[in-house]
Amino acid sequence: MYESLHYTQEELDLRDQARAFVEEEIAPYMAEMDRENKYPWKQFKRLGEMGYIGIRFPTEYGGGGKTIVAETLVNEQVGRASIAMACARSVTSYVAHAINEYGTEEQKRKYLPKMFAGDWPAAECLTEAMGGSDAARIKTTARKDPDGNYILTGEKRFQASGGVAPVLLVYALTDTTVNPREGMSGFIVEKGWEGLHTARQFDTLGYRGLEVVSEMVFSRVKVPKENRLGKEGDGWPMIVSMLNGERTIICGAFIGSAQRCMEIAAKYSSERIAFHKPIRKWEAVSFKLADMAVTLESARLLNLQAGRMIDRGLDATKEAAMAKLVATEGAFEVIHNAMQIMGGIGYTTDYSIERHFRDARNGLFVAGSSEMMRLIIQRDTYKELLGP
Numbered sequence: 001m002y003e004s005l006h007y008t009q010e011e012l013d014l015r016d017q018a019r020a021f022v023e024e025e026i027a028p029y030m031a032e033m034d035r036e037n038k039y040p041w042k043q044f045k046r047l048g049e050m051g052y053i054g055i056r057f058p059t060e061y062g063g064g065g066k067t068i069v070a071e072t073l074v075n076e077q078v079g080r081a082s083i084a085m086a087c088a089r090s091v092t093s094y095v096a097h098a099i100n101e102y103g104t105e106e107q108k109r110k111y112l113p114k115m116f117a118g119d120w121p122a123a124e125c126l127t128e129a130m131g132g133s134d135a136a137r138i139k140t141t142a143r144k145d146p147d148g149n150y151i152l153t154g155e156k157r158f159q160a161s162g163g164v165a166p167v168l169l170v171y172a173l174t175d176t177t178v179n180p181r182e183g184m185s186g187f188i189v190e191k192g193w194e195g196l197h198t199a200r201q202f203d204t205l206g207y208r209g210l211e212v213v214s215e216m217v218f219s220r221v222k223v224p225k226e227n228r229l230g231k232e233g234d235g236w237p238m239i240v241s242m243l244n245g246e247r248t249i250i251c252g253a254f255i256g257s258a259q260r261c262m263e264i265a266a267k268y269s270s271e272r273i274a275f276h277k278p279i280r281k282w283e284a285v286s287f288k289l290a291d292m293a294v295t296l297e298s299a300r301l302l303n304l305q306a307g308r309m310i311d312r313g314l315d316a317t318k319e320a321a322m323a324k325l326v327a328t329e330g331a332f333e334v335i336h337n338a339m340q341i342m343g344g345i346g347y348t349t350d351y352s353i354e355r356h357f358r359d360a361r362n363g364l365f366v367a368g369s370s371e372m373m374r375l376i377i378q379r380d381t382y383k384e385l386l387g388p
């Protein structure tokens with residue numbers, strides 16, 4: 001277990017408790033979640049009972065009253081077992097963030113305690129077939145009826161937990177005559193409402209068991225006006241405020257996953273003999289481990305910077321993008337190298353590396369692709385260097 005100058009003792013204690021809990025109650029079930037492609041209801045509930053879903057939210061709604069840095073550390077421990085499981089945990093927290101920032105008192109009291117208790121996983125419904133990286137191109141609309149309620153029409157796809165979540169945060173256009181960044185709004189929709197249909201038609205390389213939907217159809221779903229989140233037109237700022245936290249917390253999952261794979265490879269390279277000595281004695285192997293350690297430590301430090309900035313109320317758009325880029329690309333590279341060190345056995349299900357490898361590949365586009373991260377970083381860097 002690494003130690004660090006940069007975390008408080010309270011954060012380190014939380015990390016260690018979460019790690020022990022995950023090893024005992026989460027990790028043993030992750031191969032099955034992946035193999036059976038089954039949603040991890042029981043493990044999700046246990047995370048809620050341990051207080052690991054609402055960590056950074058106010059205690060009055062059942063949260064833990066801690067920070068984004070604390071939540072990222074917990075997400076890292078869950079990621080050691082499975083990135084997919086960490087995603088089930090964290091996507092509920094991203095939705096909670098929007099409700100906590102923009103919701104009414106009634107909305108917070110109705111939804112947050114059940115989400116934090118692990119009873120109601122939530123799904124974040126932004127992406128559509130024509131609106132992925134270019135999220136402003138979404139087509140789903142929410143038209144006001146004469147009573148002030150909304151009629152939601154459109155199709156989403158790729159929602160993690162979308163097939164099972166009782167609570168959906170849906171982004172839709174309330175005004176199609178203006179720029180979508182001004183005409184988009186958020187709505188809380190509940191599973192089972194008339195006109196809402198979800199389907200899982202395609203299979204995925206990783207993130208298995210997470211019920212990532214291929215189709216979420218809203219056929220004139222009636223949404224009471226009380227379920228609009230924030231004001232009309234708040235949708236885009238809501239997405240932006242969610243995404244910086246999301247990109248920071250997500251880093252934890254990928255760093256944890258890669259750290260676990262590095263540990264497995266380190267042990268294996270000390271035990272596996274080739275040409276009369278443990279393979280770690282060959283520099284081609286041990287130097288890989290050096291590079292892996294450097295990559296992970298860089299990712300952690302960038303991630304910590306973004307987290308601390310958000311916790312202090314600073315704009316961390318560039319820093320969160322940098323952290324997300326380095327953590328996800330770095331994790332994929334580290335896991336790839338861990339598999340290389342293991343040789344053929346790393347490619348089998350005898351070790352969890354092949355599962356981490358499949359999950360980690362999604363890091364290069366989920367929550368904004370690597371290209372989008374570079375787009376943000378170059379934009380802000382040019383601004384800093386040359387002025388607006």
Ligand SMILES: Cc1cc2nc3c(=O)[nH]c(=O)nc-3n(C[C@H](O)[C@H](O)[C@H](O)COP(=O)(O)OP(=O)(O)OC[C@H]3O[C@@H](n4cnc5c(N)ncnc54)[C@H](O)[C@@H]3O)c2cc1C
Pocket residue numbers: 091123124125126127129131132133134157158159160161204206207212362365366367368369370371372375
């Ligand atoms: C397992 C999984 C879980 C997901 N979970 C969720 C979820 O919970 N909620 C949700 O709303 N969405 C979710 N997504 C969707 C995810 O966020 C999108 O896949 C992602 O934003 C990319 O969008 P896209 O797939 O439409 O790709 P596109 O936007 O079509 O991009 C295709 C390629 O073009 C590149 N590209 C696009 N524009 C540019 C540009 N201007 N410059 C350079 N390159 C560019 C992209 O980087 C990418 O490489 C999930 C996806 C997966 C696979």
